[in-house]
Amino acid sequence: MEYKKINMPGLLHGGDYNPEQWLDRPDILEEDIRLMKLAHVNNVSLGIFSWAFLEPEEGKYQFDYLEEIINRLYDNGIYTNLATPTGAMPNWMTQKYPEVMQTDENGIQNLPGKRHNFCYTSAVMREKTRKLDLKLSERFGKHPGVILWHISNEYGGNFRDASCHCEECQKAFRKWLKKKYKTLDALNHAWWSAFWSHTYTDWEQIHSPSPRGEDELHGLKLDWKRFVSEQLQDFCREEIRAVKTYSDLPVTTNMMMYFSPLDYDKWAEELDVISWDSYPSWHTKEDEVPIAVWAAFMHNQMRGFQKKPFLMMESTPSLVNWDEENNVKRPGMNYLSSMQAIALGSNSVLYFQWRKSRGSSEKFHGAVVDHDASEKNRVFQEVAWIGKDLEKLSSQILSTCNRAKVAIIMDWENWWALSDAQAISRKFDYTEELLKYYRVFWEKGIEVDIISMDRELLDYQLVVAPTLYLHKKEYIHKVEAYVEAGGIYVTTYWSGVVNETDLCFIGERPHERLLGLSVDEIDVGNEYFPNTFSYKDGVYKAGVLREVVTLQTAKPLGTYLQDYNVNTPAITENAYGKGKAYYVAVQPDLEFLKEFLGDVIEEANVEANLTETLPYGVTVSKRSGKEQKDDVYFLQNFNRHPVKMVLNECYTNLITDEILTGSIILQTYQCIVMQKK
Missing domain, CATH: 3.40.50.880 (Class I glutamine amidotransferase (GATase) domain)
Structure with missing residues (x-):
């Protein structure tokens, strides 16, 4: 597949921006732009949960406010990832078309609310989505400030198994099975349905796995998981087709951490750019190494899908609000974890969220701009530090990628x-x-x-x-x-x-x-x-x-x-x-x-990135350039204390221009970005 490239203004720095929450405060948009400049922000994601604002009534579209915001951002050097807003449905939709809501494995239809509470098979949902996406494509598909289509948001999120068990999905599942197996004899053999005398004699007898019915046939359960992933992928594919009608911009959708319901390896084939939302639980174990390994594994997986750089679409600059204990990142950890993403192939550090909400379930989720609206607090200052360093590193890093053996x-x-x-x-x-x-x-x-x-x-x-x-x-x-x-x-x-x-x-x-x-x-x-x-x-x-x-x-x-x-x-x-x-x-x-x-x-003759001995809690990643002299090394200390190590060769610190050789001290949560001199 030929993947379209993003028109990168540099390593992307910014995150989810939700100005719909502040439309009654035009002064806040101006203040946000001022603060974004202070934080060296060059990219935001807009429109993620905007359906009720973009289409307040069925068939009535209002995009002027969104265009005004995109224009103001662009005039100030800030580019937009424009989302399709299917992450959450407006209430008029669920009131008029209740069939668009998911049905759980017990056959009970969900009530309105939450995120991704839609049936991915529903013809009504697909048609309403297509019409809105087409309108967005026509209006913004060639806007110079828009550089990427952000398709929906965390597909399958909130309802953790991602599946809908309504009758429309049952019919689609049976159709999917007929295409795969052709005959009931082939299906019965594949599922070993003779066990407990559960042989199927009519396609209409087949139902999705349910605790109220059949959930012991492992072949059925495995095929249902395949179907759910493929059906939701097909929904995503239709969204991509719609936004590309009037636009040739690249597309992505933000994947999640260790999310079992969706086969992301197959989803990667649909996307021009891989992106994911990174939320490691730092400071929750005896030391940081197990969490650092956990996060690194996910970054490696995202890069491995296409063997090219990806985007870290979300991370928290401080804390989350959904864990059992929501502790803040200690000083330096946001910098280190952000640089870890860059080190392993990300071309972005993007946050959820830019400005904290005043209400609802994520009002205490971390943000760059806190409820105090100050640029002087620790979190804002650390974000600005990251943004400044990313600006300096962009020219050396954007042409590189990790090459694994x-x-x-x-x-x-x-x-x-x-x-x-x-x-x-x-x-x-x-x-x-x-x-x-x-x-x-x-x-x-x-x-x-x-x-x-x-x-x-x-x-x-x-x-x-x-x-x-x-x-x-x-x-x-x-x-x-x-x-x-x-x-x-x-x-x-x-x-x-x-x-x-x-x-x-x-x-x-x-x-x-x-x-x-x-x-x-x-x-x-x-x-x-x-x-x-x-x-x-x-x-x-x-x-x-x-x-x-x-x-x-x-x-x-x-x-x-x-x-x-x-x-x-x-x-x-x-x-x-x-x-x-x-x-x-x-x-x-x-x-x-x-x-x-x-x-x-x-x-196997596999070479480490450095010949030096790495102390416990220290690792090194290498983004390789076209020539060896262009290789960029990221020396990362995940220890809660400084450590000493010896460099066998001479390096240049790309941030400070300092020459590094011999014995050096890595400070707590420090990342040194360097090239061989």
Whole structure:
């Protein structure tokens, strides 16, 4: 796909702006522009929740106020991401057309209110959306101040499973299934519906999963999740088609953190620019490293969708209002977390929100301009500091992007299947497993792409696929070709168990030939049956998941030391063509992964961004330029205290122009942006 580029005025700095809340105060718009200049803001998102203002009555459109605001911003050097306002519906819509509201899994229709409370299949909702989007496109599609279409806002948000179970959606689901399976015989086999004698004999018998009915057929549940993601994606596609009618501006929609209902990897194919909303829970653990790893993983995933820079569309400059405990970012953390995004491929630092609301549910959510409306408070001053530095860095950074030689496989369909497995442990968390493996690379300062099973592997020197329970049909052939050509592949316990319709493989699992072994069984250990395993000269604690494997062509690198599986392989290696495939049969701790993956990284000849030893809590990211001299390094200290490190080479601090070499001190929450001298 040919992606359209944004007309960037520099690294974007700004955020969500909601002037509709202040239309009775024209003085506030003027004050906001003054403050935006002080904060070095060059970009805002407008129109996100504006439907009731843009179309106060059905078919009556009023855009003059919006155009006036866009014009005033543009005259002052501030560009607009213009949103389609489908994130929340006006009350006239739900009153006149109640069928547009979602129906939950129990068959109960929602009442008006909240966000994304619409049926994505509804013909009425789609038509009303299309008409409004067309009008916006016609009016603003060629405005010089508008640089990006912001399609809706956090699709699926608020109602966390994103799905509607109304009769219109049931009909669309059955149509979707007919297209996929063609016959009921094929569907019944794929879903294994003979279990409990639930064979379908008529398409009309099929209903979405519900606690009041069928919710034990895993194939049904998996296909329903696919349908929901694809149907909402189709709604987004129609919005994109509408805004592009009179405009050739690029489009994005803001994705969310670890949002299971929508297969973002497939959504990425529709978008010119990837964007997401980043809200890590800083200061909520013993140290900041686990949260820093969590945020970095998400940034890597967003960049990995298209292997190009993305936008951090939302973040908070201070605090959120929806967590269990809403603590503020400590001094320096907003700067560090913003620079972390830039370091990992973002071309923006954008906030929710510019000015705090006076009322409703987000009146205490963080903002650049607080209720005191002052530019002198700490948060505003730190935002201005970031904006000033982004202006200085733009010329060096905009032409760069991170280039990873390591990929970690994270696949939505695998995630969905694992969540329904009803096996091993209900405490098992797929994302936590991924983060554990990812953290090793983060601590070493190695770039990583997070990709799905559908992506190409040949660009990578090392591919890691933790708990890849579901194997898509062509995936193993792709992996075999990758390893045979010289790639290094690592996979783990509880992988290759089911196919694309969530049926268990019978006989040999698809990856066992590549791995040179067979999996006999998997156990869930506990405190009454402790176990350990060996690797090289070390002994490591076995986690709760422990597989028993039989070797064919593989050789053991470590064995269990206790319990009934004593002396059986826990870690294996198998040569395959020019490459190697490793298998981790036991759920390990981080200590083992650092040792093991350290060896694999060395064998795969993967280079860290810096040759220097990184202290705990310090990492480095590299945005690569066209030439090596253009590479930009981001040295980040996530410790709550200063740390000392030694630089082996000479660097220039791109903010202060200071020369850095030898022993340096990284201050608390400091990020140094530098180039080799």
